Amino acid sequence: MSVSKSLTRRGALAGGLAVGAVSVVPTRFAIAQPKPLKVGLMLPYSGTFAKLGENITSAVEMLIAEKGGKLGGRVVEIVKLDDESKPEKGPQNAERLVKRDAVDVLIGTVHSGVQMGIHKVVRETGTLTIIPNAGANSVTRELCAKNVFRTSFSNWQPAHGMGLALGKRGVRKAAWITWDYAAGKEAGDGFREGLEKHGGKVVQSLTLKFPETNFQPLLAQIPGLDVEVVGSFFAGGGAVQFVKEYKAAGLKVPLCGSGFLTEGTLAAQGDAADGIETALHYADGLDNARNLAFRKAFKEKAGRDADVYAVQGYDAAQLLAIGLEAVKGNVEDEANLYKAMRGARIESPRGPMTISSSQEVVHNIYLRRVTNGENKVVGIAAEALADPGTGCKL
């Protein structure tokens, strides 16, 4: 072992140069250059969430390009892996990136179930990990780890903002409706706690199995509940179907929810979404210079409109850049790397953003109302909202 160690290429070359030996050009170039920083992107590039994975990837690449292809002075090499949003393959895929490809940093992923697989692996290996979407609360609560950061949201946050806004307005009785799975439950807790802070109550929680869309037996109960508002957590195609059926059921109780209810779905929802209020950490029409510039640049680079997922990916790369600049690209200097990331103050397209002691994003939750097929910002539901980070000791 010691023999091979003393005979590293760099050592040998340095010695060679010292005695004035002439070396070939490419290897001499390698002396001046530290080895590239390997960033693993473990994201869905196929399946239901493929578009989310693509937008996150484009945004990460965009930030690296803005920094001249280098972070902390090191050239960045990206390794992509399609996680297919399959939780059963999560641990195996994460190990492939961390062990076989030996990435220095892992950015991923979208699906919370897959995230738990990644989490299991990186808690053991200590690989720096930044989460650009998956909202599972536990990752920055009881299972938090010093090498894991999140730049997207916890499932609790947007729904909590919605609950707070309603409570402040004087809503006393609300119902909650969602799929019976972890994300739905975590959002439900956020909504309830927000409402309760101002003296409101969730009188009934209605759930159906994920991803079933037989909403009718639940919707038919709403008139009998005597509530002022119905809060909800649905996303994607399920959200499209739910909003349409809610409208068709002719319910007089207004519908609101965590922002994913009307995010990327408005074209399909049409009139049925008119007037729905939601809370989220982003809105397409956010009128700040940073957002406008970001959206323009993203459109030029990717040929698509930016969305909340692109913002989350961009901020994951921004956070990484801040950490690496502080340690000049030396990821081995963990103490200073994490310290810099924890203290980061990021100017995000979503507005000002910091990192909490449980390494969760702290950001504004905006209140939005659907008007003419757009999520129009009508106010701030919660300013600089941090996840409680319950059970996290770092």
Added chain:
Amino acid sequence: MMAQLLNGLQYGLLLFLVSSGLTLIFGVMGIINLAHGSLFMIGAYVAFLVSKATGTLWLALPVGVLGGAALGALLEWTLFRHFAKREHLDQVMLTFALILLAEELRWVVAGSDFHSVPIPAILDFSVPVTSGFSYSAYRFAVIAICLVLALALFWWIERTRFGAVVRASAENPEMVDVLGLDARRVHLVVFAAGTALAVVAGVLAAPLTSVYPGMGDSLLIISFVVVVIGGLGSISGAFWAALLIGLVDTFGKAYGPSFQGTGALGTLLAALSGSSVYLLMIAVLLWRPTGLFGQRP
């Protein structure tokens, strides 16, 4: 209450379309067709693709009926005919392979996204049923179409000469052979009809449920419950069992959770409400092992 009755009725009738084919195919051919749920999924994706291409759902109905029948005939002619006399395990392997093929085909043709299918414009309005709750006109239309199809199926099986042969094949296939009736033709027609029913159910359900990967799986299981409760091979059994299950499931989901927090028994009831139909199946099997309308041994 009224709204939940309608929900249960509509769900039950759709279940009947799927399970009637399943029970017929089992009764007449003795085949356990696990791929029946995939046929439902194919129907839903046909609805999605046709309505995307033409802007309306209507064309998907004739495409579903004719295409479904043709697909069924093709499957029977190329595959199921040769498996009818094989062991059930072989049939399970064959039909499981068909599920995988159907999922792969779905992925190639339509990808893995969750797609919603628009309700036809002339039915895109709601009718108030109770104060504060309306029911979509399309759901009423689905109920009507299912009832018409159910009546047509009854008439065909119970009142026509061909239906008599179908029933005879289910009860005593040897006698049908001895009498010189063409069992092969009966099998072909029954399989084609069963497939077409499942595909049409998928077409009708698409605007109500959206289309998504694996959507046939949960329906397949519940359809087997219908077939078992109704009695293997019995059309009227499937009809009443489907309605029963539609209502029990809807009321279980709607009112079961409200027992939550009313003592230990309430909590147990709430927890079991999601599986009310399976409890029903166990109860029926204990009481009548051959199902409500099955032949007594």
